[in-house]
Amino acid sequence: MRFIDTRHDRWQRVEGEDGPVPHPNPQSERLLTLEQWHAVRDTWPPNLPTGVMLPNTLDVDMLADDLRGPQSRLALVVLQFPKWTDGRAYSQARALRARHRFDGEVRAVGEVLVDMMPLMQRTGFDAVQLRHDQSVEAAVRALGFFPGHYQGDVRQPQPAFARDLAAENAAASARDGSALFAGQGI
Amino acid sequence: MYQYTEFDRQFVRARAAQFRDQLRRHLDGELPEDDFKALRLQNGWYVQRHAPMLRVAVPYGELSSRQLHQLARIAREFDRDYGHFTTRQNLQYNWIPLARAADVMDLLAEVDMHGIQTSGNCIRNITSDALAGIAPDEVVDPRPYCEILRQWSTLHPEFAFLPRKFKIAITGAREDRAAIGWHDIGLQLLKNDAGEVGFKVLVGGGMGRTPIIGSVIGEFVPWQQILLFIEAIVRVYNRLGRRDNLYKARIKILVKAEGRKFADAVNAEFRHILEHDQGGAAHLIPQAELDRVAAHFQLPAGIEVRHAPDLPRLQANAPVAYLRWLERNVHTHRLPAYRAVTLSLKRAGPAPGDATGDQMDRAAELATRFSHGELRVTHDQNLLLPWVHECELHALWLAAREAGFATPNIGLLSDMIACPGGDFCALANARSIPVAAAITERFEDLDRLYDIGDIDLHISGCINSCGHHHSGHIGILGVDKDGAEWYQITVAGSDGSTNSGAATPGKVIGPSFAAEEVPDVIEAVIDTYCRERRPGELFIDTSRRLGAAPFRAAADAVRRATAVAMACSTT
Numbered sequence: 001m002r003f004i005d006t007r008h009d010r011w012q013r014v015e016g017e018d019g020p021v022p023h024p025n026p027q028s029e030r031l032l033t034l035e036q037w038h039a040v041r042d043t044w045p046p047n048l049p050t051g052v053m054l055p056n057t058l059d060v061d062m063l064a065d066d067l068r069g070p071q072s073r074l075a076l077v078v079l080q081f082p083k084w085t086d087g088r089a090y091s092q093a094r095a096l097r098a099r100h101r102f103d104g105e106v107r108a109v110g111e112v113l114v115d116m117m118p119l120m121q122r123t124g125f126d127a128v129q130l131r132h133d134q135s136v137e138a139a140v141r142a143l144g145f146f147p148g149h150y151q152g153d154v155r156q157p158q159p160a161f162a163r164d165l166a167a168e169n170a171a172a173s174a175r176d177g178s179a180l181f182a183g184q185g186i
Numbered sequence: 187m188y189q190y191t192e193f194d195r196q197f198v199r200a201r202a203a204q205f206r207d208q209l210r211r212h213l214d215g216e217l218p219e220d221d222f223k224a225l226r227l228q229n230g231w232y233v234q235r236h237a238p239m240l241r242v243a244v245p246y247g248e249l250s251s252r253q254l255h256q257l258a259r260i261a262r263e264f265d266r267d268y269g270h271f272t273t274r275q276n277l278q279y280n281w282i283p284l285a286r287a288a289d290v291m292d293l294l295a296e297v298d299m300h301g302i303q304t305s306g307n308c309i310r311n312i313t314s315d316a317l318a319g320i321a322p323d324e325v326v327d328p329r330p331y332c333e334i335l336r337q338w339s340t341l342h343p344e345f346a347f348l349p350r351k352f353k354i355a356i357t358g359a360r361e362d363r364a365a366i367g368w369h370d371i372g373l374q375l376l377k378n379d380a381g382e383v384g385f386k387v388l389v390g391g392g393m394g395r396t397p398i399i400g401s402v403i404g405e406f407v408p409w410q411q412i413l414l415f416i417e418a419i420v421r422v423y424n425r426l427g428r429r430d431n432l433y434k435a436r437i438k439i440l441v442k443a444e445g446r447k448f449a450d451a452v453n454a455e456f457r458h459i460l461e462h463d464q465g466g467a468a469h470l471i472p473q474a475e476l477d478r479v480a481a482h483f484q485l486p487a488g489i490e491v492r493h494a495p496d497l498p499r500l501q502a503n504a505p506v507a508y509l510r511w512l513e514r515n516v517h518t519h520r521l522p523a524y525r526a527v528t529l530s531l532k533r534a535g536p537a538p539g540d541a542t543g544d545q546m547d548r549a550a551e552l553a554t555r556f557s558h559g560e561l562r563v564t565h566d567q568n569l570l571l572p573w574v575h576e577c578e579l580h581a582l583w584l585a586a587r588e589a590g591f592a593t594p595n596i597g598l599l600s601d602m603i604a605c606p607g608g609d610f611c612a613l614a615n616a617r618s619i620p621v622a623a624a625i626t627e628r629f630e631d632l633d634r635l636y637d638i639g640d641i642d643l644h645i646s647g648c649i650n651s652c653g654h655h656h657s658g659h660i661g662i663l664g665v666d667k668d669g670a671e672w673y674q675i676t677v678a679g680s681d682g683s684t685n686s687g688a689a690t691p692g693k694v695i696g697p698s699f700a701a702e703e704v705p706d707v708i709e710a711v712i713d714t715y716c717r718e719r720r721p722g723e724l725f726i727d728t729s730r731r732l733g734a735a736p737f738r739a740a741a742d743a744v745r746r747a748t749a750v751a752m753a754c755s756t757t
Contacts, residue, residue, distance in 0.1 A: 059425070085224050085307070087347025091424045094344050098464040115208060115217075115225055122343035138211070145204040147196055150337040151413075153344075157465025160337065161475040165193045 001117060001143065002127040003136045004107065011051050011076060031078065034058070041066070041073070051076030051105075056088040060095045067102040074104055079125070081110035090123040097124035097154040114139040118146065122153035147172050187248045187560055188333050188482045190298040201302060201341075202295045205229050206288035213285060228308055228346065230301020231287055234612050238287065240279045241304040242294060244563050246314035246332040246356070247275035251550040251559040256297040258546035264290055269546065271531060271539040273603055273654055274353070275313050275563040276304055280610050302340060307348045309339040309420065313355045315363040316564040319483055320572050322520045326375035326383050328358035330480040331409065334471060338413050345420050349427035350435035352420065353392075365565065365681040367391045367399045367689035368657060370437045371419060376406060383409045389419055389452075390441030393651030397691035398438040403449050409476070411460070413469045418455035422448065485521075486558035486573055493522045510594035510632065511583050516574075523576055527556075529569040529591035530601065534626055537619040538604040539567030548589040556582045566603055568596065598635045599643055599712070600626050603654055607647030607664060608671070614647030616664025616671035621645055621704050628705045629712075638712055640685055641725045656691040657681040659726045660711060665698055672698035672748075675707055677737050678729040686726050695738040700747035710740040 011031040014024035020033045026044045031051040044050065052074055054060065066073040077096055079089040089108065096102040107127040108120055117139050120128060130139060148168055152159045190198075208225050211217040217225075226232075230241040242257065249257075257277055261269050264286055265279045272278055282290055294300055304311050312332050319327045335354065339345070345352075357364040358375035366372025372388035384406040391400030407415045423437045426444070441448050459466040485491070517526040529549055532538050541549065549569050553561045556578055557571035564570050569591070574582055586592040595601045602625065605611065607618025622645055629635055644658030648665075655661035661676035679692030699707050712725075714736050719728045729737065 084221070085347050086429060087307075087345070088425060088429075090344045090347070091421055098466070099458060099462060101464065113221055115221070119343040119346055135216075138216075141207070142204075145207075146200045146341075148193065149343075150197075150340050151342055152465040152468055154464075158468050159465075160193065161334075161472065161478075162468055165191070169192065169196075 001121055001125070001139070002105075003139065004127055004129040006129060029075075031076065037066075046071075046073060049075040051078060053078040053080070053109075054092065056080050056082065056086065056092060060092050060100065064100060067096065067100040067104075072102075072104075074102075076105040076107060077102065078107045078109055081108060081112055081116075084111040084113050084116060087119075090119060093120070093124040094154060098157070114142045117142040122149070122155060124154035187250060188245070188329070188479070195295075195298065197340075198295045198298060198300050198302075201229070201300055202288070202291040205291050209284070209288050224306060224347070226287075227306035228303055229291065230304040231284070232305060232612075233284075234280065234610055235608075236610065237281050238284045239610070240282055240287070240290065240301060241272070242277045242279070242299055242301050243304045243311040244275050244277060244299075245336050246312055246318065246329060247316055247563040247565075248329070249561045249563060250297075251554040251561070253297045253299055254546050254550035254553070254561060256293060256299070258543040258550065260290055260293055261543035261546060267544075268536075268540055268542045270537065270606055271541065271563050271567050271569070273565055273567060273605075273652065274311065275316075275565065276311060277563070278606070280606070305351075306346075307350050307352075308346050309342065309348075309352045309354065312336055312339070313353070313364060313369075313565065315357045315359055316562045316570050317363060317517065317526055317572075318358065318562075320519050320521075320524070320526055321359045321361075321363075322518050323360040324358050324520060325360065325377055326358040327480075327483060328356045328373075328375055329483045330476055331358075331373075331375065331385075331412070332356055333479050333482070334475070335413070335416070338416075338469070345424060348420070348424050349429045350432070350437075352423070352437065354416070361684045362682040362689075363565065365654070365657060365683075365689065367682045368393060368654070369400060371416060372400045373412070375409075378406055385409065385412055385415075387415060387419075390438040390448075391689070392436050392438040393654065393656045393691075394436065395433055395649045396438065397651075397656040398442060399689045400438075401441065403452060410470045410472075411456075413471060414459045414466060415452075415456055417469070418452045418459055422451045422455055426451070486560065488558070489521065489573065490523050490575070491521060507587075507592075507594065508580065508583055510636070511586075511592055512579065514594045514596045514598065515592070516579060525574045525576055525579060527571045527574045527579070527582060527586075528564065528596045529571065529586060529589075530593040530595055531568050531591070532595055532601045532626070533590060533593045534623075534630060537606070538602055538622050541569075545589065545591075549591065552582065552585055552589065552591070555585070566596075566601060568601070594632070595635060597640045599629050599638055599641050600635060602626075602643040602645060603658070604645040605647050605653035607645075607653075611647060611652075613650055614664060615649075615666035616647050616673065616701070618645045618647040618653060618662075618664060621662060621664075621673065621701065624705045625708055628709060638716070639724055642679075642681065642686065643708075644679070654681070655679070657686075657689065658692060659686065659729065660708065661692045662704065662708075667698065671701050673701065673704050674698045675704075675711070675741065677711065677734055678726065680726065685724060687730070693734040695734050695741050697748065699741070699745065703745060703747060706744040707741045710744045711737050714740040 109129045150160045212222040232239040264282045266281045270278045354371045355364040355366045355369040356373040374386040387404035388400030389403045515528045557573045562570040604618045604622040608614035642659045644654045645662040646653035646655040655663045663674040676692030680686035682689035
């Protein structure tokens, strides 16, 4: 998981005094609203690294042609958590990865709290912009509690019943130098 | 019953450690209440009227003696020496200080228990038929599927923050004893003509202020595909369910609003998962996994599959109390030599479903002695011993009577369902426990209870319907009017069981009643039934045949405090 420091983020929005510029000029590493992206999609060079912000009310299928394969146009999709208890973006992230096989960055913004990290990591987010009062240290620790999960996810598509749990257990024990995982991060 | 593997055990310990870390940050002021709330809820910790409430998950109602002893210990050492068994087969504590919460979770983890997803807007603990695996009318034992679904839904990363809570119930019997029509997803195991096992899938049932019975979205989903099919339903709900209005956020509202489009969206999603998604087909349940889990639900060691040759004959002069207990609290079993026996938690005094630490220990001892160490928590808030040999019924009756569990009232009026209500619950508009106590007192006479016969009385302290008032043959709902407690009464609701008929919400019999009027109203309703019934006709059938009108008239005749309100509302 990458923790975004907004002061050093290479992705820049294209905004004027009245909000997003309707038809931005082609430039690398621009983070566009969906409207901006629709406005420039057919005119910007296809190889320009571009990011899009998707509201959590929309279906990621609408970006299907931009996500995958030789036509892939997007390097970053930013998903939103307007409230941290609004879980729609977990489904969006999972669909980006598991359905559309998107391999660019999937970033969470909005009300992003440290205790959401395990869910985010498992649904396919690889970058987060934590809420200003959150600690990166606590977020890293939050990722360390569970040795494995029952159901498959983006990182581990196989459910527990399809895996060799004994081998996983042995490998993790060897790695941690302890027989148990519980609370290893503390 | 299911025995935890090393993986399961580590998982629950990891959850306890994670919660301890979150609690420490909260108590240290690092994690404000707004951010902590949803985390503690998903571990079963509410903050109620007096103290936090802990809801412990009892997966599909199965408990071991060892677990129940530990629950008794927690009641004694951390609570005020009692707990409350709920309609969703869980156990609630009411008085544990939050600062000691992590210690309790560690004690629960010692006996493979936890509070995972017993609250919050996630997939809740799955419920089932209390007679699962032992019912004579069972087509398929639902417990292996319950366990597989429990594992799949546990800490599902995509579905931890749904628009609202999400409840799944499963039955594998002909009779629906799990009220599946009243759940967000109801599953009924079936066999098709070829003998293959699959699920009839209902979606969009629920109580609350908009009671709706689930509608069929899959007539026969092969068991191998059930995780994918449920994933499709929950994903469509997560994406499209309403989040702007708490009261319209349950899946029932989405299903009702979208109708056919909802089913189409689910079926399209299901095909995507199955045919395209990475990891989708990996969640088809393999035969080997079903076999592995099903092996946990084999008969306990030492069970006699055939009839015992030397049956004790019932004494001609057996006490009436014993005969009544045999009639009401003892249920037939799929094995001829065995019975399922309900330990009644409905008796004068304690609130329905309550048990002290000592009573939990006594129930656990009875299970050890008479039921291979296994118990069930029933939807009706009693405990049940699933493996009692018929030769031991009399000995069990004596022991159960001594422990206060032998009230022979199962299925009768005093075997009522009630939520904790306004005495404990911060959501409640009115108290449930005093109403339940007043009715229990009024109908103390067993002869009268037997004359009234089978009846479901359900009491909820508010419209959230934890006491399932909608599905009661008689339902009582607490409402708040100008700061006072009032009670709305319904008749002819059904949970979907054979006696009760197709699941349906009850009909209101007029404006609400004052608390002190409720026992009179119930009595008037019951008297109307006794007067109008045909020979052998149950309350539910009479009430359905007659409709609400005669009950309403009888209830109006005993109004005192509400006469004024009535006059106002009719002019």
